[in-house]
Amino acid sequence: xxxxxxxxxxxxxxxxxxxxxxxxxxxxxxxxxxxxxxxxxxxxxxxxxxxxxxxxxxxxxxxxxxxxxxxxxxxxxxxxxxxxxxxxxxxxxxxxxxxxxxxxxxxxxxxxxxxxxxxxxxxxxxxxxxxxxxxxxxxxxxxxxxxxxxxxxxxxxxxxxxxxxxxxxxxxxxxxxxxxxxxxxxxxxxxxxxxxxxxxxxxxxxxxxxxxxxxxxxxxxxxxxxxxxxxxxxxxxxxxxxxxxxxxxxxxxxxxxxxxxxxxxxxxxxxxxxxxxxxxxxxxxxxxxxxxxxxxxxxxxxxxx
Numbered sequence: 001x002x003x004x005x006x007x008x009x010x011x012x013x014x015x016x017x018x019x020x021x022x023x024x025x026x027x028x029x030x031x032x033x034x035x036x037x038x039x040x041x042x043x044x045x046x047x048x049x050x051x052x053x054x055x056x057x058x059x060x061x062x063x064x065x066x067x068x069x070x071x072x073x074x075x076x077x078x079x080x081x082x083x084x085x086x087x088x089x090x091x092x093x094x095x096x097x098x099x100x101x102x103x104x105x106x107x108x109x110x111x112x113x114x115x116x117x118x119x120x121x122x123x124x125x126x127x128x129x130x131x132x133x134x135x136x137x138x139x140x141x142x143x144x145x146x147x148x149x150x151x152x153x154x155x156x157x158x159x160x161x162x163x164x165x166x167x168x169x170x171x172x173x174x175x176x177x178x179x180x181x182x183x184x185x186x187x188x189x190x191x192x193x194x195x196x197x198x199x200x201x202x203x204x205x206x207x208x209x210x211x212x213x214x215x216x217x218x219x220x221x222x223x224x225x226x227x228x229x230x231x232x233x234x235x236x237x238x239x240x241x242x243x244x245x246x247x248x249x250x251x252x253x254x255x256x257x258x259x260x261x262x263x264x265x266x267x268x269x270x271x272x273x274x275x276x277x278x279x280x281x282x283x284x285x286x287x288x289x290x291x292x293x294x295x296x297x298x299x300x301x302x303x304x305x
Contacts, residue, residue: 208244
């Protein structure tokens with residue numbers, strides 16, 4: 001692996017305009033004209049700007065790299081700002097940096113030298129190759145032909161991962177200061193498995209979200225014809241655990257939508273059902289936001305129900 005003397009060894013923005021664009025502007029934030037709701041919607045896995053230098057260093061085709069993507073989830077939630085809530089999306093692809101992982105969830109064996117920072121002991125996700133810098137795509141196929149330069153880990157975290165989380169943390173703080181409570185809605189998609197529901201809600205088994213808001217949300221989606229499940233097989237990831245602090249009025253909910261409803265998963269292309277699913281999702285969200293948000297305030301007697 002060559003070192004060119006630029007600030008991102010291996011990842012070279014000087015010779016890759018797409019990579020340069022990502023480091024210059026890693027996240028997309030669409031704010032409402034006025035924030036009327038204590039909600040923040042976040043899409044960490046819908047980024048689809050693939051640097052040619054990254055694709056060229058991969059043993060996988062561009063289409064296979066996209067299998068890990070929550071394809072077009074940001075578009076499914078496009079109506080959120082019109083409802084009165086901000087929508088934050090990562091522009092970088094999940095196969096390059098996974099913003100729904102802890103910063104220390106790294107497989108040190110992916111790199112050609114010791115990493116210049118502490119990493120967590122490898123857990124199941126890292127061992128499976130699904131750390132903050134993934135080693136594999138979702139089906140388990142190795143991404144890279146060779147080990148990465150150790151410097152790349154820190155640069156990707158600094159240039160892409162941290163701006164995403166800094167942006168999300170800022171929105172949570174602004175929202176909490178304005179409303180006295182905040183709810184992070186972490187927006188994802190899931191592979192279509194046999195007998196899988198349309199939607200899986202994850203609240204870390206009840207620890208990250210008010211039960212009354214969970215019931216209200218399930219009802220709103222159910223009335224739009226979505227078959228829903230709770231915490232199985234997805235109970236919430238890093239973001240849901242990080243922000244779900246009900247005792248201080250900060251709540252978090254992970255929403256997984258079945259890709260088979262709107263996506264050709266082999267081609268990673270929208271199907272003819274996309275517009276209809278987007279409309280039903282928007283209608284469900286419109287109903288979901290009709291909620292007495294004062295019930296989430298830490299001092300409210302129902303906040304800790």
